[in-house]
Amino acid sequence: MSDKDSGSKSKQGAGRMVRDVVLVAVILGGGFYWYLHRTENSKAANKVAAEAKLLLLKDNPADYAAAEAKLKEVIEKYDSSHGYSLAALAETDAILWGENHVAAKQADAKAKTAAAMKANPGIAEQYSAEALVQTFDGKASQAETFLTKDVLEKGGGGARIYAALGQAQRAQGKLDDARRAFKAAFDADWRNPRFAQLIGESYLEEGDALNALAYFQKGLTANSEHFGSQLGSARARLMRGEQIKEATEAIERAVAATDLTPALKARALTAQAELRLFEQKVDQAIASATKAAEVDPSFAWAFAAKARAEARKNPGAAAASFDKAIEADRYVAAFYFDAAEALIASGDAAKATSYLEKFPLKKDDRYFLKYGAVFAAAGQLDKAIAKFDEAIKANETNADAYLAKGSALVAQKKLDEAQKVLEIAVRAREFNPPVYVQLANIRFEKKEWEEGMQQYATALTQWRNSKAPREQLTGAIQEVKQLLLKNGQKKYADVWESEATQLVR
Numbered sequence: 001m002s003d004k005d006s007g008s009k010s011k012q013g014a015g016r017m018v019r020d021v022v023l024v025a026v027i028l029g030g031g032f033y034w035y036l037h038r039t040e041n042s043k044a045a046n047k048v049a050a051e052a053k054l055l056l057l058k059d060n061p062a063d064y065a066a067a068e069a070k071l072k073e074v075i076e077k078y079d080s081s082h083g084y085s086l087a088a089l090a091e092t093d094a095i096l097w098g099e100n101h102v103a104a105k106q107a108d109a110k111a112k113t114a115a116a117m118k119a120n121p122g123i124a125e126q127y128s129a130e131a132l133v134q135t136f137d138g139k140a141s142q143a144e145t146f147l148t149k150d151v152l153e154k155g156g157g158g159a160r161i162y163a164a165l166g167q168a169q170r171a172q173g174k175l176d177d178a179r180r181a182f183k184a185a186f187d188a189d190w191r192n193p194r195f196a197q198l199i200g201e202s203y204l205e206e207g208d209a210l211n212a213l214a215y216f217q218k219g220l221t222a223n224s225e226h227f228g229s230q231l232g233s234a235r236a237r238l239m240r241g242e243q244i245k246e247a248t249e250a251i252e253r254a255v256a257a258t259d260l261t262p263a264l265k266a267r268a269l270t271a272q273a274e275l276r277l278f279e280q281k282v283d284q285a286i287a288s289a290t291k292a293a294e295v296d297p298s299f300a301w302a303f304a305a306k307a308r309a310e311a312r313k314n315p316g317a318a319a320a321s322f323d324k325a326i327e328a329d330r331y332v333a334a335f336y337f338d339a340a341e342a343l344i345a346s347g348d349a350a351k352a353t354s355y356l357e358k359f360p361l362k363k364d365d366r367y368f369l370k371y372g373a374v375f376a377a378a379g380q381l382d383k384a385i386a387k388f389d390e391a392i393k394a395n396e397t398n399a400d401a402y403l404a405k406g407s408a409l410v411a412q413k414k415l416d417e418a419q420k421v422l423e424i425a426v427r428a429r430e431f432n433p434p435v436y437v438q439l440a441n442i443r444f445e446k447k448e449w450e451e452g453m454q455q456y457a458t459a460l461t462q463w464r465n466s467k468a469p470r471e472q473l474t475g476a477i478q479e480v481k482q483l484l485l486k487n488g489q490k491k492y493a494d495v496w497e498s499e500a501t502q503l504v505r
Contacts, residue, residue, distance in 0.1 A: 045078035059194040083121025090116040090129035098136030100261035124158040131164040140171035159189035173331045193219035193226040200232045205332045209239035231267045266296035273305040285309035300328035311342035337370040344377040365395035399429035433459040449492045473504045
């Protein structure tokens with residue numbers, strides 16, 4: 001081989017090497033930019049998804065809408081397979097459909113949940129969405145089994161899982177289990193007011209306004225602007241007859257809001273109906289409740305509020321509305337109790353007791369207490385006392401059961417026996433103004449005026465401390481004064497009026 005040929009081949013080899021280096025550089029460069037682009041997209045996706053997650057914690061309609069927009073941005077702009085965003089979108093639509101009664105979200109909830117399950121990121125939002133869709137689609141037992149067998153028993157958990165489990169159990173009438181699950185959700189993540197609201201609603205359904213208010217307030221601690229907790233607190237306060245100004249302001253604010261879901265709008269209008277009934281504005285109460293039912297026909301409380309108002313005017317119409325409430329949600333104990341109470345007040349004892357006879361839930365102390373109250377209102381005091389005894393047997397710490405029994409005994413003029421029972425009521429719950437009123441009545445029956453006035457003063461002080469309306473306090477003062485005057489005790493009447501008026505200032 002000549003030197004010329006050798007040099008030519010050497011140049012060709014060098015050229016090929018340069019070409020190969022350039023090709024590798026191009027290939028590696030393209031891969032680097034692809035990798036860089038993917039990494040940047042991943043960071044951007046996670047950042048936007050994190051912003052959505054914070055919005056979802058607020059559990060308000062506007063925040064859900066903003067969160068949905070961000071989650072869609074992640075999927076459409078950065079990563080179509082982003083696991084969290086797929087699952088969170090599915091769960092959000094399930095909550096809007098099932099809990100907020102946005103009917104248009106039903107199809108989206110099902111489709112997005114199917115997509116999330118297919119992507120299978122293995123996170124709580126995915127499993128929550130699946131269970132919620134099953135529950136709201138009438139498959140609550142299947143949802144409970146799914147969460148128990150496929151999630152919890154395999155080491156899964158978290159607030160969203162427990163909340164979904166509670167919803168599945170609630171739909172089956174397993175109310176105690178449901179509340180335990182809701183409390184587990186709240187304990188796992190108190191920052192989301194949705195979980196506190198679920199617990200509060202469970203207490204409202206039993207007529208337990210005190211515990212309901214406590215949890216709605218916890219919801220407001222998490223988010224002071226949370227509509228669900230604001231309305232829940234307002235309704236609980238109306239039930240207790242206290243802090244009416246605060247309740248009124250919250251209700252008016254919610255009714256005026258323009259971005260509420262159907263369930264929240266119906267809640268606001270139902271609360272307005274309950275407020276109007278508290279104010280003795282029966283026709284306005286019926287109008288607000290009727291509008292609530294039109295906004296959301298599946299919101300059972302709207303029919304119950306209408307029924308309670310109608311009972312003041314038309315007991316027949318009230319029974320029909322209570323039936324609609326129970327048809328919409330048969331697992332709300334308060335509907336049966338309120339129906340019985342309203343109808344016995346209208347004089348229909350048979351219809352009143354029929355609601356308690358068909359009560360589908362656990363017959364506990366509260367049930368027997370309500371049943372006894374129906375008999376007491378009908379003047380059947382022996383039957384009433386028998387039911388109150390059943391309530392006490394079921395729960396020996398139920399102060400209201402002792403109060404009810406003591407009041408019935410007072411009505412029977414069995415004063416010494418009544419006093420012993422009422423003293424137990426005080427030990428069971430010291431803050432109990434009606435107990436002190438009954439103890440005062442006993443003292444007055446025995447002509448022990450000073451002791452009776454002292455008991456009335458205790459009741460008055462407790463009402464004042466609970467921020468009862470001024471009208472209630474002055475009304476109570478006048479009632480006691482008139483009672484003393486009726487018994488020829490003008491001197492004591494004057495002393496009482498003067499000192500009691502000073503007491504409530």
